[in-house]
Amino acid sequence: MLSPLEKLNKFLELEREQNYENRAVVGGLDKAVPYWEKEARAFQLPDDLISFVVEKLQEYPRLTPEQRRECVHQIYAQIESCNASTKPMVAETEPTPAQSRGVKLSERASIATDAPVETEQHILRTLQTPLHRVSGVGKKTAEALEKLGINTLQDLLYFFPRRYDDYSRLKPINKLKYGDEVTVLGVVQAIASRQVRDGKLQLIEAIITDGTGTLRLSWFNKLWYVNRFPKGTQVAVSGKLDMYLGKLIMKDPEIEEIDREQLHTSRIVPVYPLTADLNQKSLRRLMYRTIMQWAPKVSDFLPASVRSSLKLLELGVALSQAHFPDSQDVLDQARWRLAFDEIFLLQLGVLRQKHSWKSLQARVFDVPDTWLEQKLAQLPYELTNAQKRAVQEIRADLVSGKPMDRLLQGDVGSGKTIVAALAIGMVTYHGAQVAVMAPTSILAEQHYRNLSRVLTQSDESTLPILQPEQIRLLTSDVRGAEREKILNDLQHGSVKLLIGTHALIEDPVQFQDLQLVVIDEQHRFGVAQRAALRQKGNNPHLLVMTATPIPRSLALTIYGDLDLTVMDEMPPGRQPVETHVLHPLERERAYQLIRHEISKGHQAYIIYPMVEQNENGEHLSVVQEYTRLQQEIFPEFRIGMMHGKLKPEEKDEVMAGFRDGKYHILVSTSVIEVGVDVPNATVMLIEGANRFGLAQLHQFRGRVGRGSEKSYCLLIPESDDALENERLSVMVETNDGFVLAEKDLQQRGPGEFLGTRQAGFSELKMANLTDVHIIEKARQQAQLIFQQDPELSLPEHTLLAKKLGEFWRNGRGDIS
Numbered sequence: 044m045l046s047p048l049e050k051l052n053k054f055l056e057l058e059r060e061q062n063y064e065n066r067a068v069v070g071g072l073d074k075a076v077p078y079w080e081k082e083a084r085a086f087q088l089p090d091d092l093i094s095f096v097v098e099k100l101q102e103y104p105r106l107t108p109e110q111r112r113e114c115v116h117q118i119y120a121q122i123e124s125c126n127a128s129t130k131p132m133v134a135e136t137e138p139t140p141a142q143s144r145g146v147k148l149s150e151r152a153s154i155a156t157d158a159p160v161e162t163e164q165h166i167l168r169t170l171q172t173p174l175h176r177v178s179g180v181g182k183k184t185a186e187a188l189e190k191l192g193i194n195t196l197q198d199l200l201y202f203f204p205r206r207y208d209d210y211s212r213l214k215p216i217n218k219l220k221y222g223d224e225v226t227v228l229g230v231v232q233a234i235a236s237r238q239v240r241d242g243k244l245q246l247i248e249a250i251i252t253d254g255t256g257t258l259r260l261s262w263f264n265k266l267w268y269v270n271r272f273p274k275g276t277q278v279a280v281s282g283k284l285d286m287y288l289g290k291l292i293m294k295d296p297e298i299e300e301i302d303r304e305q306l307h308t309s310r311i312v313p314v315y316p317l318t319a320d321l322n323q324k325s326l327r328r329l330m331y332r333t334i335m336q337w338a339p340k341v342s343d344f345l346p347a348s349v350r351s352s353l354k355l356l357e358l359g360v361a362l363s364q365a366h367f368p369d370s371q372d373v374l375d376q377a378r379w380r381l382a383f384d385e386i387f388l389l390q391l392g393v394l395r396q397k398h399s400w401k402s403l404q405a406r407v408f409d410v411p412d413t414w415l416e417q418k419l420a421q422l423p424y425e426l427t428n429a430q431k432r433a434v435q436e437i438r439a440d441l442v443s444g445k446p447m448d449r450l451l452q453g454d455v456g457s458g459k460t461i462v463a464a465l466a467i468g469m470v471t472y473h474g475a476q477v478a479v480m481a482p483t484s485i486l487a488e489q490h491y492r493n494l495s496r497v498l499t500q501s502d503e504s505t506l507p508i509l510q511p512e513q514i515r516l517l518t519s520d521v522r523g524a525e526r527e528k529i530l531n532d533l534q535h536g537s538v539k540l541l542i543g544t545h546a547l548i549e550d551p552v553q554f555q556d557l558q559l560v561v562i563d564e565q566h567r568f569g570v571a572q573r574a575a576l577r578q579k580g581n582n583p584h585l586l587v588m589t590a591t592p593i594p595r596s597l598a599l600t601i602y603g604d605l606d607l608t609v610m611d612e613m614p615p616g617r618q619p620v621e622t623h624v625l626h627p628l629e630r631e632r633a634y635q636l637i638r639h640e641i642s643k644g645h646q647a648y649i650i651y652p653m654v655e656q657n658e659n660g661e662h663l664s665v666v667q668e669y670t671r672l673q674q675e676i677f678p679e680f681r682i683g684m685m686h687g688k689l690k691p692e693e694k695d696e697v698m699a700g701f702r703d704g705k706y707h708i709l710v711s712t713s714v715i716e717v718g719v720d721v722p723n724a725t726v727m728l729i730e731g732a733n734r735f736g737l738a739q740l741h742q743f744r745g746r747v748g749r750g751s752e753k754s755y756c757l758l759i760p761e762s763d764d765a766l767e768n769e770r771l772s773v774m775v776e777t778n779d780g781f782v783l784a785e786k787d788l789q790q791r792g793p794g795e796f797l798g799t800r801q802a803g804f805s806e807l808k809m810a811n812l813t814d815v816h817i818i819e820k821a822r823q824q825a826q827l828i829f830q831q832d833p834e835l836s837l838p839e840h841t842l843l844a845k846k847l848g849e850f851w852r853n854g855r856g857d858i859s
């Protein structure tokens with residue numbers, strides 16, 4: 044039997060669909076209303092809801108179609124608000140088939156008649172309900188949403204539109220002009236398909252009308268549109284107006300069925316990301332119901348002081364408006380508030396992380412002045428002022444009794460290795476152990492070689508700090524007996540310095556006395572991985588190194604838990620690398636420059652974006668080009684080839700060969716992006732340069748110009764696309780890594796800039812890490828709260844503490 048709300052809903056649905064014939068199912072209005080009213084009272088629906096609906100339905104027959112739609116909308120809104128204040132949209136038990144069948148308002152109403160009174164706790168718990176248990180969300184929809192990472196009601200509230208269609212700025216059809224790019228609303232008057240071009244193509248044509256005129260639409264090969272948008276469907280179409288036989292036409296427009304009820308509530312309509320199993324219309328309906336019911340109930344975790352000082356929208360309002368905005372202005376405010384939340388939580392977490400480390404005790408590693416002076420005197424060069432400052436700061440950290448948390452940021456070639464080596468020396472001087480973690484095995488191998496050379500007495504340019512057997516390399520390629528021996532020696536303390544990839548975090552790796560962790564970060568490890576490696580010791584000191592200069596706004600956000608040392612000075616004698624963007628047809632000029640440099644005794648790199656050609660053979664690849672270069676272009680030179688698919692011994696052999704001058708040219712993929720140090724190389728040719736970000740190109744370029752010889756970097760994009768070349772021309776204009784990083788961040792956004800492997804920003808849905816204004820405000824507020832209540836134990840911070848834990852667990856993996 045249908046409940047009163049189900050009956051009303053059925054009636055309204057038929058009304059909405061203008062399905063007058065079927066209205067007989069629920070009887071005529073004059074009969075339906077008194078009957079409905081009686082039943083509604085028997086079901087103890089709230090009196091005010093009943094009288095409101097009855098009053099509205101009685102007006103109904105006298106209304107114009109436009110007013111009727113408004114009336115239906117008002118009834119819906121009233122039921123929504125009534126539902127919202129009395130019961131959750133959630134089935135506390137598994138839904139019955141009737142409950143999971145559709146999206147009926149009434150089902151929700153009937154499920155929850157005996158729902159408990161909602162406390163804050165209850166709401167928080169309910170928001171964690173898995174979607175498949177939410178009434179009105181079918182199994183298929185729940186599964187499709189799960190694919191988008193949306194598992195609970197709360198996730199749904201934070202599942203923001205991809206874009207918005209602003210129907211408040213619509214043009215009526217009779218005002219359209221040739222060339223306009225517009226969105227038009229109308230009803231499909233006719234739609235049909237026919238075969239054209241000897242049956243090779245299906246042409247679909249439709250006519251829509253909005254009462255002011257008609258507009259013709261056409262598509263090729265979208266046969267399913269004929270069934271998807273039959274006559275009478277209310278649609279929104281977007282595209283550019285063209286002319287055909289003197290009449291306006293929109294060719295291949297985007298088309299979408301429109302919910303009239305939503306157009307009434309908001310003229311700026313959200314467009315959500317979809318998967319194959321979701322359609323915009325039903326998803327938007329689900330979102331509407333969820334938002335209307337739940338957004339107003341969400342408790343605001345931001346302390347009132349923060350909200351009022353920044354005049355932020357209340358959280359519930361911000362969530363509703365971010366989905367169904369009343370105007371562009373409120374939408375902007377809503378997005379600001381939600382972006383602020385994300386950065387604020389990130390900053391607050393970072394401050395707590397720092398506080399929790401700083402409250403720990405760490406071992407003191409003091410070295411006598413004479414030790415340091417003696418080591419520095421053994422170097423073949425004098426440290427730059429920036430290097431000296433970095434060494435002093437690290438030395439001060441190591442005697443502070445608190446764990447060091449330092450980020451050493453220095454542009455390519457600024458000499459970070461020797462600074463790290465001295466830090467390692469200060470700790471191993473006392474017999475303790477050090478771990479160095481790098482993001483790739485090539486880089487780990489490079490560090491192993493460099494640090495082994497610098498730290499053991501192999502020639503006059505090195506520091507006799509460790510014996511060669513005290514330094515070991517551990518990557519996933521090191522296996523069997525060799526691995527066992529390393530792990531054993533590490534546990535017994537005879538290995539003092541272990542260098543490797545994230546293999547170091549794995550369980551079997553046990554140190555006897557780990558006291559310093561050095562991470563060559565390249566933004567590729569998240570806070571969680573740093574913490575995991577740190578767990579291997581007893582509050583060890585931490586030094587993070589990065590060669591990509593990070594714009595300040597970003598550094599504060601992602602590395603706010605670290606103290607910062609910037610090495611902003613290059614060793615003396617460095618000349619800027621002369622950079623040119625060449626047309627693909629000018630490749631021979633590049634080859635000539637390479638020949639010329641090699642004839643002077645120098646070496647060259649040639650970089651390709653791919654290891655092997657893809658199926659279409661579109662992109663130049665290392666393997667094919669290596670053969671061509673060796674046979675046709677440079678038969679007189681020895682060429683080495685390097686890419687990630689080589690075996691570790693092969694990589695070693697190639698790198699060592701290039702360093703020792705056995706190869707004149709090294710052709711490689713991006714594996715040599717960072718850390719490779721061969722000062723004799725003076726030319727870097729980058730093919731497919733358009734496929735790399737500016738910061739990455741700068742890293743490549745940093746492989747040359749490492750000595751005092753003049754060096755060159757040649758960029759060849761795959762096409763002569765003017766825009767692309769414009770982007771690359773920034774490389775010609777500046778050698779300053781900071782400028783390039785800022786540009787890169789603007790061009791590609793933080794996700795790309797930081798690299799796909801960056802762990803930890805999945806919780807940033809609204810915020811853009813380039814928005815310095817929000818970052819500054821969020822940082823100030825986070826600092827204020829943190830100074831007041833570092834443990835977030837005041838009653839007004841209870842919700843905030845909870846939210847913070849949730850945010851960091853979901854997005855960044857850890858917070859203590």
Ligand SMILES: Nc1ncnc2c1ncn2[C@@H]1O[C@H](COP(=O)(O)OP(=O)(O)OP(=O)(O)O)[C@@H](O)[C@H]1O
Nearest residue numbers: 424425426427455456457458459460590614718720
């Ligand atoms: N103060 C200095 N004077 C002269 N040469 C130096 C000085 N410091 C370092 N070098 C040399 O500069 C080169 C680059 O140093 P290093 O490899 O440490 O750079 P880096 O900062 O690690 O750069 P990248 O991030 O590109 O690897 C090395 O050949 C090193 O020996």
